[in-house]
Amino acid sequence: MKIAxxxxxxxxxxxxxxxxxxxxxxxxxxDIDNREDLKSDAFKSADVAIEFTVPTTAIDNINACFDAGxxxxxxxxxxxxxxxxxxxxxxxxxxxLFWSSNYSVGVNIFMAVNKYLAKIMNGFTQYNVEMTxxxxxxxxxxxxxxxxxxxxxxxxxxxxxxxxxKEVEGSSSDIAIKSIREGEVPGIHTIRYESGVDxxxxxxxxxxxxxxxxxxxxxxxxxxxKKGFYTTADMFKF
Ligand SMILES: NC(=O)c1ccc[n+]([C@@H]2O[C@H](COP(=O)([O-])OP(=O)(O)OC[C@H]3O[C@@H](n4cnc5c(N)ncnc54)[C@H](O)[C@@H]3O)[C@@H](O)[C@H]2O)c1
Numbered sequence: 001m002k003i004a005x006x007x008x009x010x011x012x013x014x015x016x017x018x019x020x021x022x023x024x025x026x027x028x029x030x031d032i033d034n035r036e037d038l039k040s041d042a043f044k045s046a047d048v049a050i051e052f053t054v055p056t057t058a059i060d061n062i063n064a065c066f067d068a069g070x071x072x073x074x075x076x077x078x079x080x081x082x083x084x085x086x087x088x089x090x091x092x093x094x095x096x097l098f099w100s101s102n103y104s105v106g107v108n109i110f111m112a113v114n115k116y117l118a119k120i121m122n123g124f125t126q127y128n129v130e131m132t133x134x135x136x137x138x139x140x141x142x143x144x145x146x147x148x149x150x151x152x153x154x155x156x157x158x159x160x161x162x163x164x165x166k167e168v169e170g171s172s173s174d175i176a177i178k179s180i181r182e183g184e185v186p187g188i189h190t191i192r193y194e195s196g197v198d199x200x201x202x203x204x205x206x207x208x209x210x211x212x213x214x215x216x217x218x219x220x221x222x223x224x225x226k227k228g229f230y231t232t233a234d235m236f237k238f
Pocket of ligand 1: 006007008009010011012030031032033035052053054055057074075076077078100101102103104212
């Protein structure tokens with residue numbers, strides 16, 4: 001398969017390595033200094049583009065992929081308040097977008113367990129729930145995109161919560177998400193239910209970025225040749 005990379009930072013480099021190991025060809029690599037290549041024939045020849053950049057440029061890059069007729073797998077976080085507008089553009093331009101806040105297989109298992117646990121806890125109102133996420137100091141967004149997806153998984157299943165808030169509960173119907181930035185931590189997410197007598201905690205702790213990069217390449221293999229919007233739930237089908 002022919003792959004174009006948009007964003008050649010930590011994730012872009014890791015994705016390149018894994019894509020080549022899986023026998024794919026990298027036909028174009030775009031970063032901040034050669035954005036004009038989004039219009040090049042090499043870019044247009046890609047079966048799929050993989051986009052890992054920064055929140056301020058992700059939407060422009062996705063739109064450039066729609067214009068070039070190249071399906072795009074996006075992993076950039078911190079821009080998704082506008083995802084419904086992006087999906088509308090995608091439909092208008094007959095494009096393809098795969099987006100996930102987290103491509104790791106382990107995190108996607110964790111997300112499924114999180115939803116199941118919230119469903120059980122719905123019947124046990126003595127437990128409050130909160131979340132902590134820890135990432136490296138270079139991360140631009142907080143809370144992490146993964147923490148927001150996890151909070152949404154709880155909100156879908158736990159009737160006593162209707163919103164999430166940063167750091168502290170704005171009201172008892174909020175899930176507080178605490179964000180910690182330290183060292184080079186690839187990503188730790190903990191969800192904790194607490195009552196007066198005990199607590200139940202689940203944690204996912206990523207050991208490196210490799211799990212995210214492999215998942216992004218698997219998503220690219222899944223996406224090539226398809227139209228419309230997809231996410232990891234469509235690929236993993238737990
Ligand atoms: N979804 C997931 O599984 C997952 C996993 C890890 C990271 N991420 C997210 O992916 C994104 C990138 O992470 P990273 O660790 O590779 O960051 P990074 O800072 O190492 O790399 C970002 C790259 O984007 C480039 N860039 C900046 N502006 C650009 C522009 N206008 N056009 C093209 N390229 C531009 C930068 O030069 C840099 O090379 C972040 O939003 C991060 O939160 C998502």
